[in-house]
Amino acid sequence: MKQFIKTDPWKLVETTFHPEYHANSESIFSIGNGKMGQRANFEEDYSGDSLRGNYVAGIYYPDKTRVGWWKNGYPEYFAKVLNAVNWIGLHIKINGELLDLNKCEILNFERVLDMQHSLLKRRFTARLANGNEVSVEAVRFYSLADDEIGALSYTVKAENFDGKVEIESYLDFNVVNQDSNYDQRFWEPISQEINGDYGQVKSVTKKTNFIVACGMHNSLFVNGDRTEAGKEVTEQNQLVSHKFSLQVSQGDTITLEKIISTVSTFYYEADQMDEACRKNVERGVAKGFDALKKEHALKWEENWTHYDIEIEGDVSAQQAIRFNIFQLNQTYTGKDDRLNIGPKGFTGEKYGGSTYWDTEAYCLPFYLSTAPQDVARNLLLYRYKHLGKAIENAGKLGFNSGAALYPMVTMNGEECHNEWEITFEEVHRNGAIAYAIFDYVRYTGDREYLIDYGLEVLIAISRFWAQRVHFSQVKQQYVIHGVTGPNEFENNVNNNWYTNFIAKWCLNYTSEIMEEVKTKAPQKYTALLGKLNLNETETLNSWAEIADKMHLPEDKERGIYLQQEGFLDKEIIPVADLDPKHLPIVQNWSWDRILRSCYIKQADVLQGLYFFEDQFSKETIKRNFDYYEPITVHESSLSPCVHCILASAIGNEEKAYEMFMRTARLDIDDFNNDTEDGCHITSMAGTWGAFVKGFGGMRVQNDQLSLAPFLPKSWKGYAFTIGFRGHWITVKVKPDAITIINKEGGPMQVTLHGKDLTIQEGENILAHALH
């Protein structure tokens, strides 16, 4: 755990430079606008530890898979999020000496991430080896208002010297991925140009042939006055620059404003990119740096009104919840159904791929409640469009007749992960994709989606389950062997309760939706059955038989579901009784020891109880929570959020708070000692869920919002805003009152702590008793 970030309700603040944590800061101070993003690298040269990273949405490289022992069915490649052109780069020379904070005496330093406006700011004063002291103020952003534009302003002040200052502002496409399996370069140069006004580099990815171009314009100001003095252009291979050499006097300030655009073949035809890129830069230059910054900041301010959460009495929690919401909105804006939410977003390379079951299980609820309905719908359409590839993927594993197995990790619908125990066996992901359809429809009421898209996906998934089970003669039930459940600290187990439960649910839900679509849209229904070559009666009978006889392991004596068959055979020792030096076990124990142990990485049985809460009594949830949570090590970033929600539901407020703080400050405090690789973006949606579904008790039941807020002991109050079917409501919770403000959409019915209420637009409901 690291605690070098100052607390502030709207900002991350670092007031001393910690070179040892710089890579961490590069991750958490990252900025992006959904189309592009980058780590918080320094603009000027820095020779210390740093992971330079600039990323462009949708651009990936199918890096040849590296694996010691090939198993039949492994994918050929692992899709890598691609490090792309470095556009922030500046070389600063003071009287011939390169400014490099790794080689200077740093007299003061401040790095600030303004989360309200998505501005990355830095100021410092440094004394170079030659004795020259400079002060620097830098600010940069990726425009949310004009989303192919990025801009930075960099001001150097000569504090104690006269002499020569050189500023070289460059675009550099000579970049590599640190995680390249074979130390390959993934980009091939195409073209470059540079003149006094404009510079551009353009490269293409090997194999995938994505082209990315980046153009720049640089303006220089001395003491506020624009100058072209001493300007040169230089170029090398995929590296172009504008270089300014100036004689300055003590006290002079020099400001560079750099406006860039990055465009890619993800959005443009190859032959239109140069023009698009140049026009973007020209438009940016015409608006000017300050105007660009203003429209960008306003856009963020406006957006915050839809998803901000305010906490009174706990600045650390306030900072953390906003950080989570902020990073999510930098990563994914929901405009494009070909994009998804990568586990590291634009903050690092690790894990590759962009889409895990995290999207459906953890992220969807956030976008359902905080964004227009289309955003969540696009996340669903993403999977709909990949259905063909999911069917191919299942085919590779021996399934047929249109059965689909969605990939564990993907960029374009193809599986690109290669651990057999995950790739082939963590099949519960299919369940989450079906569940997301259910969750979306439950929240939005958009039942049309089922007719046009949802049912087709549900059928393919149910076909998979119907083939993945087999009938056990011994049990006289259907069983599912050889799976890895959500708890990846168990591999190749039989009858994982969560997997069997969600498979059963999928079969039943699909049958139910078939019935609904048959009634509502009989022609489309018949056409779909024809397209899918599906025998209705036979299929429904077979699914019903399997669902009815699905084996769901439980221990009646303890009143708990069994994570998998034979779980109670394990040696059960609570985490609290483990010598802490063993934690995290994933870093200290060999894999077999982890597998044999009872320790749980993330919610497994409890994930099922969270998803299907309505089907279980509070007592059942409590018994299972009390059994499993004490043996859960929460070594997945996705673990604490679900436990917070369930702990809240069963009234264990203390545990709920502990879990919330763990998920909320995971990256800021570097709980898992891995933030330098990038932030845990998808778990941030879980943090939001922990707050709104946990503390806020938000559910949707019978087409209606239900709330059951409580206030953590140490807080003075909080407020959150959510959208629901055309309404936007803000829920304010204080020790003595709950206030609900219905901001738009006319009167609405809400259930508050079990009581049905009608709220008129603008009306505030006050409930004096919190419980």
Next chain:
Amino acid sequence: MKQFIKTDPWKLVETTFHPEYHANSESIFSIGNGKMGQRANFEEDYSGDSLRGNYVAGIYYPDKTRVGWWKNGYPEYFAKVLNAVNWIGLHIKINGELLDLNKCEILNFERVLDMQHSLLKRRFTARLANGNEVSVEAVRFYSLADDEIGALSYTVKAENFDGKVEIESYLDFNVVNQDSNYDQRFWEPISQEINGDYGQVKSVTKKTNFIVACGMHNSLFVNGDRTEAGKEVTEQNQLVSHKFSLQVSQGDTITLEKIISTVSTFYYEADQMDEACRKNVERGVAKGFDALKKEHALKWEENWTHYDIEIEGDVSAQQAIRFNIFQLNQTYTGKDDRLNIGPKGFTGEKYGGSTYWDTEAYCLPFYLSTAPQDVARNLLLYRYKHLGKAIENAGKLGFNSGAALYPMVTMNGEECHNEWEITFEEVHRNGAIAYAIFDYVRYTGDREYLIDYGLEVLIAISRFWAQRVHFSQVKQQYVIHGVTGPNEFENNVNNNWYTNFIAKWCLNYTSEIMEEVKTKAPQKYTALLGKLNLNETETLNSWAEIADKMHLPEDKERGIYLQQEGFLDKEIIPVADLDPKHLPIVQNWSWDRILRSCYIKQADVLQGLYFFEDQFSKETIKRNFDYYEPITVHESSLSPCVHCILASAIGNEEKAYEMFMRTARLDIDDFNNDTEDGCHITSMAGTWGAFVKGFGGMRVQNDQLSLAPFLPKSWKGYAFTIGFRGHWITVKVKPDAITIINKEGGPMQVTLHGKDLTIQEGENILAHALH
């Protein structure tokens, strides 16, 4: 399956060149002498498909491990059997054109492996593109009599032309391993020299610093007369050659005799290698090619008297059994307790490492019966010497107090395999190492071994088991979770019957041997307990408790042991009912499908019944065999042999014969479509066991040999020879009689088909009834 090898009782014969099978032939025609060996590459240039391979015993490279997803505890490297200097190489030019069978018209071709004398012979006539026709006769060998020497003779006859013949005979150390993980070269050059009489190259392995030198002498004869005419020397980096240019007339024959020596720091100090190498070559040259060949061939002939098996009435079986015995004796001669039996011997690179549990479970019996006692003892000492590293290895996985886990794959005692389901979980290997001690002592009666070495290994292994179990509250028994049994088509299962049984046996056997050593050698016993810091009473009590309460899953209704807990939950479909297009499943099915299926790769429960046959009734063995064999796919080369032995024991002669032929001709007929990578050396010992323990019914019971031979229906007779405690006996089986000849060692007691007999030296026992 391929059937291009002609049958012959003592030879492998290829009478047509099959370029498509050349890599196969390179494997099966391999030669070696225990210290070095090579694939049957052509001497002259060959531009077609070929895997060039020359190997030197004990020389390996710790290649950096390649793995997609690192697990805590994985080894840093995988030891590679190293391709070393190519000494057979000749460039032959006929009137300026390179002789290359890939570019000639081949008028006739014969390749012969003389297994009786370990001679690789080849003759062919080829028409070059320039119309010149040459006949070639080549023969080569690694001397068994003078075991650092290799030699070849290569004769070229000008069939239809006059003109220029050039022969360049070289040593080339510019070699790579095809299986290098990062395409690295593993050798660094040290020195080279060349003069008219002698050439030498010398390189050192990176990291391990093994030095290997190879020296050569070349003599040329024209029509039988030695000549030095037209001789040049050439050299490049680690490549030296003698080049002869001659004018010949039609009908002339030119013969090159090349005598080489390979020496390494495995046997010499670095500063003595040059001299040793040169002296070896000088000695070889002094003896001359013919004399070298003769003493080598005689040595092989002599050795065959100890292990030959003769079969009447089935040349295919005769050829196959000799091939298996021949390859084993080329690979391992048992002189050096630092060496072991690599899975591919000197016939290929694949798998790396040199030692698997194959040695103890499959190879030891062969050497016990066919070689002096020291050979088997050296195989045991090899593991004794690695005990410290096995304790370290267990330590890495969290075991303590002197518990040992022997590596799955090793070269020097360190684990070098990296699949968690194998490396960490296939722990039954520990049992085989204990079993080998038992097996060795049972066969030899050498109980001193237990006092000086065996007990220490047994204690360390038992300490491992005592920590690897845990007590199941549910079962009120000890259980072993998370293992892979011998059947590697199941991973991470609980309570594999074989593993639990052998663990229990280890604990009991170790306790028993402690008692014996305590009585026989009380001082050594006390010293050992002190060295091992072992509390006798506490340990023995704990081991007894665990052994008594070990869970051994069984199905009482069917009267079978369960391969693992829950096995009967699987869908059981006999292999015979599978569409053959699915076979081999390892090449056609994804890993999860294999794991879920009931199909067994190699004997698992049956391996236990084979090892501990005495503890089970014939009916129990039969019930288990009849249950498990039909669902066994035998996709491990180690599978058929054990099934042959058990089938024989339960009187299923037809199945025994089927299994024997499958194991015996595995490589010759390329059953598994992988012989081009090298031969399955360790399974060859299983073939021998299938014959002698299967057909011959050989066992050791109560310090006495027991035999129960039967004759496969289609054979007319067979004979095998085995050594036992100073005796050598030959057992001859004919349809109407069994003859036992006691060749040396005085009178001996033998059990024949259950009857105790005393056989005087030289006496023949005739038993008219076979059964």
